[in-house]
Structures are given as structure tokens and as C-alpha cells.
Amino acid sequence: ISQKEIEEISNTFKQRRDFAYSKISPLLPCELPEGAFYLFPKVEDVLEKNENSLELCAKILKEKNVAILPGSAFGKEGYVRIAFTTDEELLREGIKRICEFISQRKK
Numbered sequence: 282i283s284q285k286e287i288e289e290i291s292n293t294f295k296q297r298r299d300f301a302y303s304k305i306s307p308l309l310p311c312e313l314p315e316g317a318f319y320l321f322p323k324v325e326d327v328l329e330k331n332e333n334s335l336e337l338c339a340k341i342l343k344e345k346n347v348a349i350l351p352g353s354a355f356g357k358e359g360y361v362r363i364a365f366t367t368d369e370e371l372l373r374e375g376i377k378r379i380c381e382f383i384s385q386r387k388k
Contacts, residue, residue: 294318294365294366296369297365297366297369297372298313298314298318298320298365300365300369300372300373300376301320301363301365301372301376302320304376304377304380305320305322305363305376305379305380306322308322308380308383308384308387309322309323309324309326309327309383310322310323311323318364318365318366319362319363319364319365319366320362320363320365321352321355321357321360321361321362321363322360322361322363323359323360324337324352324359324360324361324383325359326387327383327386327387328359329386333351333353333358334351334352334353334358334359334360334361335351335353335354337351337361338350338351338361340382341378341379341382344382345378345379345381345382346378347375347378347379349361349362349363349364349379350362350364363376363379
């Protein structure tokens with residue numbers, strides 16, 4: 282793999298990261314990752330009473346058909362992991378659906 286190809290791949294992931302961050306961070310506290318391929322936003326404020334991050338992820342999967350991982354799988358309950366490794370069209374649709382779900386919760 283050439284240096285040019287590496288730069289192209291890096292730029293593609295940077296664009297996906299920036300897009301996902303621009304949509305998720307206004308709704309959920311989230312740091313901009315530097316080298317990771319996922320966002321790790323805090324969801325404690327949108328969890329329902331006695332709900333955990335696994336249950337939240339299951340509801341997003343059921344209601345919005347988008348798979349994200351609970352932070353509890355990584356030792357961080359109250360967070361979720363949203364990967365941005367899929368193609369841009371799927372990423373845009375998935376992020377849109379996650380944002381719809383979270384926005385409904387925040388009302």
C-alpha cells in the first residue's frame with residue numbers, strides 16, 4: 282500500500298469522524314477521537330430510570346435498526362460506542378437515526 286493510499290484512507294476516516302462528531306456532540310457529551318474509529322459519547326442523561334447502556338443500545342437497534350455497542354462492554358457503563366467505519370451513506374443514515382432517537386429522549 283502506498284503512502285498516497287494511506288493518506289486517502291486517513292482522510293476518509295477523518296471526514297467520517299468529523300461528520301459523526303458534528304451530529305452527536307451537540308446531543309451527547311463526547312470527545313473528538315484522535316486515532317480511534319469510533320465515538321464514545323456519554324449517555325447517562327438520556328437513560329431511563331433503571332436502564333443501562335446495554336438496554337439503550339438494544340432499544341436503538343430495535344427501534345432504529347442501528348447497532349451500537351454499550352460502554353459496559355468496555356468497562357464504561359453510561360457510555361456507548363458508535364463506530365464510523367462503514368461507508369459514508371450508511372454512516373449518515375445511522376447517525377441520523379441515532380440522533381432522532383436521542384432527540385426524542387431529551388424532550
